[in-house]
Amino acid sequence: xxxxxxxxxxxxxxxxxxxxxxxxxxxxxxxxxxxxxxxxxxxxxxxxxxxxxxxxxxxxxxxxxxxxxxxxxxxxxxxxxxxxxxxxxxxxxxxxxxxxxxxxxxxxxxxxxxxxxxxxxxxxxxxxxxxxxxxxxxxxxxxxxxxxxxxxxxxxxxxxxxxxxxxxxxxxxxxxxxxxxxxxxxxxxxxxxxxxxxxxxxxxxxxxxxxxxxxxxxxxxxxxxxxxxxxxxxxxxxxxxxxxxxxxxxxxxxxxxxxxxxxxxxxxxxxxxxxxxxxxxxxxxxxxxxxxxxxxxxxxxxxxxxxxxxxxxxxxxxxxxxxxxxxxxxxxxxxxxxxxxxxxxxxxxxxxxxxxxxxxxxxxxxxxxxxxxxxxxxxxxxxxxxxxxxxxxxxxxxxx
Numbered sequence: 001x002x003x004x005x006x007x008x009x010x011x012x013x014x015x016x017x018x019x020x021x022x023x024x025x026x027x028x029x030x031x032x033x034x035x036x037x038x039x040x041x042x043x044x045x046x047x048x049x050x051x052x053x054x055x056x057x058x059x060x061x062x063x064x065x066x067x068x069x070x071x072x073x074x075x076x077x078x079x080x081x082x083x084x085x086x087x088x089x090x091x092x093x094x095x096x097x098x099x100x101x102x103x104x105x106x107x108x109x110x111x112x113x114x115x116x117x118x119x120x121x122x123x124x125x126x127x128x129x130x131x132x133x134x135x136x137x138x139x140x141x142x143x144x145x146x147x148x149x150x151x152x153x154x155x156x157x158x159x160x161x162x163x164x165x166x167x168x169x170x171x172x173x174x175x176x177x178x179x180x181x182x183x184x185x186x187x188x189x190x191x192x193x194x195x196x197x198x199x200x201x202x203x204x205x206x207x208x209x210x211x212x213x214x215x216x217x218x219x220x221x222x223x224x225x226x227x228x229x230x231x232x233x234x235x236x237x238x239x240x241x242x243x244x245x246x247x248x249x250x251x252x253x254x255x256x257x258x259x260x261x262x263x264x265x266x267x268x269x270x271x272x273x274x275x276x277x278x279x280x281x282x283x284x285x286x287x288x289x290x291x292x293x294x295x296x297x298x299x300x301x302x303x304x305x306x307x308x309x310x311x312x313x314x315x316x317x318x319x320x321x322x323x324x325x326x327x328x329x330x331x332x333x334x335x336x337x338x339x340x341x342x343x344x345x346x347x348x349x350x351x352x353x354x355x356x357x358x359x360x361x362x363x364x365x366x367x368x369x370x371x372x373x374x375x376x377x378x379x380x381x382x383x384x385x386x387x388x389x390x391x392x393x394x395x396x397x398x399x400x
Contacts, residue, residue, distance in 0.1 A: 011130040015367030016375075019351070023361035034388040035361040036376045039175060041242045041324065046290050049241065049283045056278035065271040068262045069096030069250070073277045076284040077250050080235075084208075086222045087233065089252040095261045098272045100206050100236035100249030103261070105131050107202060107232055107251070108167070110260040112137040116166040121152040123327060123370035125175045125204075126363075137166070141369045146318060146329055150177035150370075154188045161192075167200050168193065170220060173207040176368045176375035177327040178302075178320025180211055183218045190224035201231040206249075207323040209240035209291050212299050215321050229254055239323075240291050241283045246276045298324050301378040301385055308389035309376070312396040324379040327365070330372050336399040344399065347372040358391040 016037060023035035069077075074091040081087040097103040104127070112118070112135035120128050122141040129139035142160045144150045157168070170189075173180040181189075193199055203220045211217055221231040236249035251258075271277075302319070305326055309317040314332025336344050342353040351364040351374055365373030378385055 007134055007136065010133040010136075014130075015126050016363050019355075019361055019363050023355070026355075026359070031359055033355070033359045033361060034384055034391070036378070036380070036385075036388055037361045037363050039239075039325070039377055039379070040244045041239060041294070041379045042381065043242045043290075043294050045242050045246070046283075046287075048286050049243070049279050052282035052286075053275050053279040056275050061274050061278050063274065065274050065277060067266045067271055068258075069094060069272070070274075070277050073250075073281050076281045077252070080284045081233070081252055085219050085233070087219070087228075087252060092255055093252050093258055094250060095253070095258045095265075096248070096250045096272055096277065097261075097265060098249070098269050099247040100204065100234055100238065101127060102265070102269065103234055103236075103249040103251045104128070104169075104202070104204065106261040106264050107234075107253075107257065108132060108137075109135050110264050111200070111257070112166060115164060117162060117164040119157070119160050119165060119168045119199075120369065121156075121170070121174075123150060123174075123176050123365065123368035123373065123375075124169070125171060126367050128169050129369065138164075140165070143370060144177075144179075146316070149318060149321075150174065150179040150327065151181060151185060152189065154192050157189055157192050161196050161199060163198070165196070165199050167202050169202045169204065171204040171206075173210060173320070173322025175207065175323055176325050176363070178323040178325045180215055180321035180323075181218070182215065183223055186218050186220060186223045190220060190227055193227060194224065197230075199230075201227060203231060203233050205233060205235045206239055208235060210295060210298065210324060211322040212295065212302065213321060232257060237280055237283055240294075242294070243276075243279075243283065246273070246279065248272055248276050248280045298378070301380075301382055302326065304382060305376060305378045305385055305389060308386070309392065312389075312393045314396050314399065315392070324377055326376050326378065327368075327370075327373055328376070330365075330374055333396060333399055334372050338395070339398040347374055350374060354392065354395050358395045360388050360391050360395075 019037040027033045074094040114136040116137040117140045118132045132139045221228045232253035234251040237243040306319045317328035338353045348364040363375045365371040
């Protein structure tokens with residue numbers, strides 16, 4: 001009998017964290033490395049949010065809080081859902097955790113049993129499948145197509161649903177592809193879900209405010225109110241509010257589910273950081289104008305990266321509608337050999353050789369359950385992005 005739990009053998013460490021850590025280690029060792037692997041805005045947290053945290057410290061808000069969020073923060077989240085999404089929640093329908101990842105983890109661990117299935121449109125965020133497997137359930141990957149903009153189609157969703165399906169996890173705009181859905185596209189999916197009342201919907205809206213080119217955000221429970229009672233609407237402060245290190249995620253959903261998530265959290269982390277919660281109230285209720293200013297820079301960066309990557313031999317890079325990632329296909333380089341003699345047989349080979357030979361860190365597509373491709377985060381300066389893309393062009397140009 002082994003000492004480590006068998007359940008851990010079903011999962012892998014986060015690939016995005018692993019690549020970011022390796023890039024950081026190489027840089028510390030003196031290598032000239034550009035990391036495009038982290039899903040983290042390079043903008044600082046807005047000053048009013050930081051000052052709210054300072055005030056909370058000065059006011060002595062340093063004690064334990066309610067397990068899944070202070071009354072003040074839950075009230076702010078209720079206001080946010082009504083103001084921005086047209087969703088009517090009560091405080092008892094709100095769960096607050098230490099980042100969106102914990103909220104997702106709580107929901108899946110509180111609901112999944114052995115043999116349950118969870119539909120994941122691929123490419124998808126690296127942690128969804130591993131959390132599902134940790135709960136002894138089965139991730140069902142539904143592969144999207146580049147020509148469809150990496151968006152799930154109603155026909156593909158219908159074909160994936162079985163009597164064992166418990167959840168659909170839906171992420172728009174998407175990590176890693178940046179794909180976003182119009183209201184009509186979401187409505188077509190909800191029409192399918194209405195026919196299958198045993199399927200619950202987890203909609204991960206963490207990139208809600210990072211939408212470009214005039215596209216408006218829509219969330220499933222607002223598009224189809226009949227699904228409200230079996231939808232968990234998840235969001236957080238990491239991305240649009242530039243608060244990755246603060247660790248604050250939240251969700252609205254049915255009371256029965258929220259109670260189960262609270263029960264689990266009471267025996268794991270207990271409450272999120274009290275200071276972060278105070279800052280989160282200011283983030284949600286305070287000025288929002290910085291988001292548009294940041295998005296204008298993201299659009300410039302996106303357009304630069306898409307243009308330069310499409311000039312790299314063997315790379316095809318679609319233009320995403322949201323988030324701060326591009327997800328290029330590298331099918332055109334598979335089977336080639338790098339300048340140092342490395343055979344490129346997979347997208348992981350591509351990413352490894354690119355890091356070793358040109359010092360550019362990206363995340364390989366297999367980590368997101370969709371190959372051959374790779375993810376680039378453009379949440380860094382234009383100068384850095386230009387240099388990184390030049391190196392990618394050079395690397396691809398030297399393949400033979």
